[in-house]
Amino acid sequence: MGRLRTGSGPAEDLLIELDRNAGVPLHRQIEASIRASIRAGRLRAGASLPPTRTLAAGLGVSRGVVVEAYQQLVAEGYLASRSGGYTQVAVSMPPAATEADAGTGAATAQPDPRGAGFRIDFGYGRTDVSQFPRAAWLRSVRTVLTTTPNDRFVYLDGRGVPELRQALCDYLNRVRGTLADPGNVVVCNGYGQGISLLIQVLARRGARRIALEDPSSDDDARVLAAAAGLDVVGIPVGPDGVQVEALDLVDADALVLTPSHQWPTGGVLSSAARAEVIRWARRRGAIVIEDDYDAEYRYDRSPVGAMQGLAPEHVVYCGTASKTLAPGLRLGWMVVPAHLVADVASAKLLADRGSSVIDQLTFADFLGRGEFDRHLRRMRPVYRRRRYALLDALRTHLPDLRPAGIAAGQHVVAWLPPGLDEAAVVAAAARRGLRIQGVGRFRISGSGPGGLIFGYAILSESAIAEGVALLAAAIRDGS
Template sequence: MADSWANPAQRLGSDLHLELSRAGGRRSALTSALREAVRDGRLPAGALLPPYRSLAADLGLARNTVAAAYAELVAEGWLVARQGAGTRVAPRTEPVRAARVPRQTPTRPAPAVHQLRQGQPDAASFPRAAWLASARRALNAAPNEAFGPGDPQGRPELRRALAGYLARARGVRATPERIVVCSGFAHALRLLFGGRVLRGPLAVESYGLPFHRAVLAAAGVRTVALTIDADGARTDELPRLAGVRTALLTPAHQFPTGGPLHPRRRLAAVRWAEARDALVLEDDYDGEFRYDREPVGAVQGLDPERVVYLGSVSKSLSPALRLGWMVLPERLVGPVLAAKGEREAWAGVTDQLTLADFLDSGRYDRHVRRMRQRYRARRDRLVATLAAHAPHVTPTGVAAGLHAVLRLPPGTERQVVAAAARQSIALDGLAGFRHPASTMPALDGLVVGYATPSEYGYGPALEALCRILPAAALARTPPG
């Protein structure tokens, strides 16, 4: 059993926590506690100890008891005392005991030298100065109530700004009352399905993020795979899927194969939703970034009561901001807010206020235009490098987005992915995105993100990529 005291040492501005054993005398207990604090490093060499009077008052000891303990430790070499300079831990003491380290401490693998994985924008291009300017303006203008209990629907300033921007830039038909702010696309899925606002089964595209399928599976939702081709998802398959009343699509830029959903198929999806009293979930994950084609408007504009529009800033600004939104049919706003609850982990108010100003001030548009030019230049460099050094590899899905798919001959993907790992190149094969229950023929290819590498690292990354392609890809090329 031990007594525990904390020494505020207010005159010194330092705290000293000591545990004095009840066994033995008080001087002996204090001496042992100080010696142990020095030995284990809590009192490092050179640390100034409290004066006798202060420590004695804090620990409920006699001043002479503290003075005697200090003197004993000085004599043993643990402490040094100088007139007018106080008592300090001596520079030469027993070595500090090393902390125990588990014998089998897990270690993370070393990061790849060449980062070509999809899904991340160029982190170095985050608009720090512009974001800071918006943060200052937003915080200065914010009402006091903004820093009280939050609104689960999101700050009204951000919902108004989003309604205007999405209508102008994406063709979304929205009012602030139909927008619910969340922390990203996965969070939106958890609210819609984990909160039992919607139920499965859910139609999804045959290729998509496995993480999203895992979120849905955790909510008990069965997913049914739609075939995809050069025109996007085969929405004509929806009427034949028994029991399915919700479909998740990436109409602006199919993930990961690329390409927009054909207008005829967009209309077919909406008509299916109207006829079946169903819903389309529209994942507009990188709709701002298009290069060689006209802008593709949101499917939500065709029927706001049958389409849930989902977006975020994870590709346009940074995934670290944790800001997303849902534009909902009017009848779903209440159920989604009920799923969020009064103590749900909402997106931070300061970031919401800052993004509202960032949108209203035009800074967001300027940032997107600048990044569109930068990503297009990177896309062009990738295409040109492949044409020069690996002309047998065909890049697809390059008219928009932050990644390209390099189509490979059948049966070669695993070989090339393994070669990339040996060369410390981080990228993904298409097989990792395939729905396990899909019946469409498997596609062989690499998903190469060209937004993530630094400017100085992009060239070497492309050179390393080309070194693994020719031999590996040509070795299994089918005859003819």
């Protein structure tokens, strides 16, 4: 697999956080962020950086600020300028040692089968598969079939093909701020298989209880944990995600989180809360399972790095192509702590002898060519327009509903005002030919405020407006 091509890392896909109140010049902050990523091993030699204009636009700074930062890093030897104005990482450094080295997704929302007879369906957890980049995918398939050595088509390591594991590390370290090593990546058939493998391994290692966010759509974890003999407990969710002070009240061995965009409420776990979760995991010797199900789709906020980069020895990072490309690909991946890799890879081999080699190599080529980045850049404005249509319709027709979690993802939760019963609203909407889900069915405790989940990814803007108008009529008429 070739290394990343120039331009495959756009501004919104390079994890740089700027603090305009820090009293530190912006170019120094950009320098420090890129330098730290190189030193930590998140950016490898040969990885391309975004063009200065693209990065400046994404960060909201002048191009001169980015040029000054790049020039300083070139002078220090971290970056190299290539012909045509391309800038690439010039050096590789090993990731910082972890305790394991020293010897020590929503839960992805799983939609219900689509009901027949609905005029408009706000079903959640879906991506617009009509936008799948068929031509680009086909180019990668052809490349794989014409260039792959024969020995790649035999039974392989349970972790997956090396080309994809390396490509995923390059992508995740650059975009999500992970501290991933190819040796710790396990390729799986989506989040559903990934969580199944993890629960099997944890149960065999003596785990007795798993904690989930409440509310949470992770029916996979609930069913699989029960089948493995594990208890399941819920941790309440507040506006900013899981309430970390409740963690010490449960004797859990593992915690499943959606910290970058809590499913379904949309909360983003603060840096202080993330640090407390990590401290809890270290005290308990517990594992945090980070379901990063839709982090690529953000619209009104700065990028939020993955928790795995904070404590790779205690966090399993889970990602899939289901929300970005198509769920039918059945491509997922986990970045697993070193002490669990062998057991998880063995469980994967026992489950199915490994995922499709051709699909893995195709995705590796697709990533390496920068096609994944280009597809995301093309889809973000599409989903952003649909989200705007939903919010405009809610303001017009249902101003008493309070939208939440609107800055990212492919769904919005709207909290109902007191006096509106969630179940009654859902039933009234169905009688009008409108399918919509309530938050209540995803609560583990069974109690909490009423709310509705609007999935907007596959609906046109006109259908979204029509659907909200139908909902308003159903609520108004109570029929």
